[in-house]
Amino acid sequence: MLANLSAIGYIWTTLRLRFAPGVHRSHSLGAPMPATVLVFPGIGNSGPLHWQSLWQRSNPEFVRIAQRDWDHPVCEEWADALEDAARRLGPSTVVVAHSLACLAVSRWAAKAHSPIKAALLVAVPDPDGPGFPAEAVGFAPLPMQRFSFPSVVVASSDDPYASLAHAQACADAWGSHLVHIGAAGHINASSGLGEWPEGRALLRQLCD
Numbered sequence: 001m002l003a004n005l006s007a008i009g010y011i012w013t014t015l016r017l018r019f020a021p022g023v024h025r026s027h028s029l030g031a032p033m034p035a036t037v038l039v040f041p042g043i044g045n046s047g048p049l050h051w052q053s054l055w056q057r058s059n060p061e062f063v064r065i066a067q068r069d070w071d072h073p074v075c076e077e078w079a080d081a082l083e084d085a086a087r088r089l090g091p092s093t094v095v096v097a098h099s100l101a102c103l104a105v106s107r108w109a110a111k112a113h114s115p116i117k118a119a120l121l122v123a124v125p126d127p128d129g130p131g132f133p134a135e136a137v138g139f140a141p142l143p144m145q146r147f148s149f150p151s152v153v154v155a156s157s158d159d160p161y162a163s164l165a166h167a168q169a170c171a172d173a174w175g176s177h178l179v180h181i182g183a184a185g186h187i188n189a190s191s192g193l194g195e196w197p198e199g200r201a202l203l204r205q206l207c208d
Helices: 002-006 008-018 051-058 075-089 100-109 164-174 197-207
Strands: 023-025 036-040 063-065 093-098 118-122 151-155 177-180
Touching: 036 051, 036 075, 036 100, 051 093, 063 075, 075 093, 075 100, 093 100, 093 197, 100 118, 100 164, 118 197, 151 164, 151 197, 164 177
Parallel strands: 036 063, 036 093, 093 118, 118 151, 151 177
Antiparallel strands: 023 063
């Protein structure tokens, strides 16, 4: 796993040069991932054109975490839902978190939790930033303890919800590998990434 993580930067560059209570099971694009992939969207849940939804649509083995309320998130509640899913799915789980979900992962990781294989954390927002949603409760302060599992933080240079410095600080504190993908906004449906094959390559590295 550590060898795979050390190769992520090279693989990413090559790809760019070439081009809860319950979970919801989602057809397969490419070979199945050799791990259980848990999709963890941010506030509002990921819409049909979001890369998380496109991945899940094309991979029946992916599962999506369930939340009581996607529009008025409470951090501890989201962290508890992650623990429920991780305990149910087992230690081969790789979490794919976007935006606000990344903060819930950090809160979950800072306390006793079920083991997972790894986490892919995309577009980590700054809970102290001016654009942070007022309806999100309990996400600050952001836990900065080192994770007990391998992880990758993916950041964009023009994310309206966080600076690259924030992404770097989170990656350093959590022991994550930082991947900077250039100007891609909040790395969501509005970024025009489609199925985001480069992100899938990062996921596969974490699953292998």
